[in-house]
Structure formats: structure tokens, C-alpha cells
Amino acid sequence: MTEEVNAKVLLPCPFCGDKPELVEWEVGQRKYYAVRCRCDVMMGELSTAQGWAKKEDAIKVWNQREV
Ligand SMILES: [Zn+2]
DSSP: OHHHHHTTOOOOOTTTOOOOEEEEEEETTEEEEEEEOTTOOSSGGGOOSSOBSSHHHHHHHHHTOOO
16 A cells, blocks of 8 residues: 555656646647656656656656666
């Protein structure tokens, strides 16, 4: 159950310490999600330029980012 909780809680940004926000946008008819914060790093080097199709995946990747 721990994993489910983690997939819904965004950890603070390791770079600016700010609280990140989940962003979503549409490309065609598909929705994409990513996480970004004030220092404007969007998923850092893990970026796929398009984001994730699932909110939970975007949050998970953000939370597992290496500093
Ligand atoms: Zn930041």
C-alpha cells in the first residue's frame, strides 16, 4: 500500500525545495502529465518531452529523481 500513497504525493523539489505541481496538457486526443516546479525543471534528464500518459507515473518518476 505504501507505493500507492507515494504515487499520489509529490515530494518537494530537490533543487529549489519548492513544492512542485502536476501539470497536464493535451496532444491531439491524448492527455499527458508531468511535474514541474518554480526552478522550471521538468523531470530533468528523465524528460521524454511528452510527459506521461498516467498521472501516477509522472509522480513516481518525479519522486524517484536523483539529485
Ligand atoms: Zn525546483
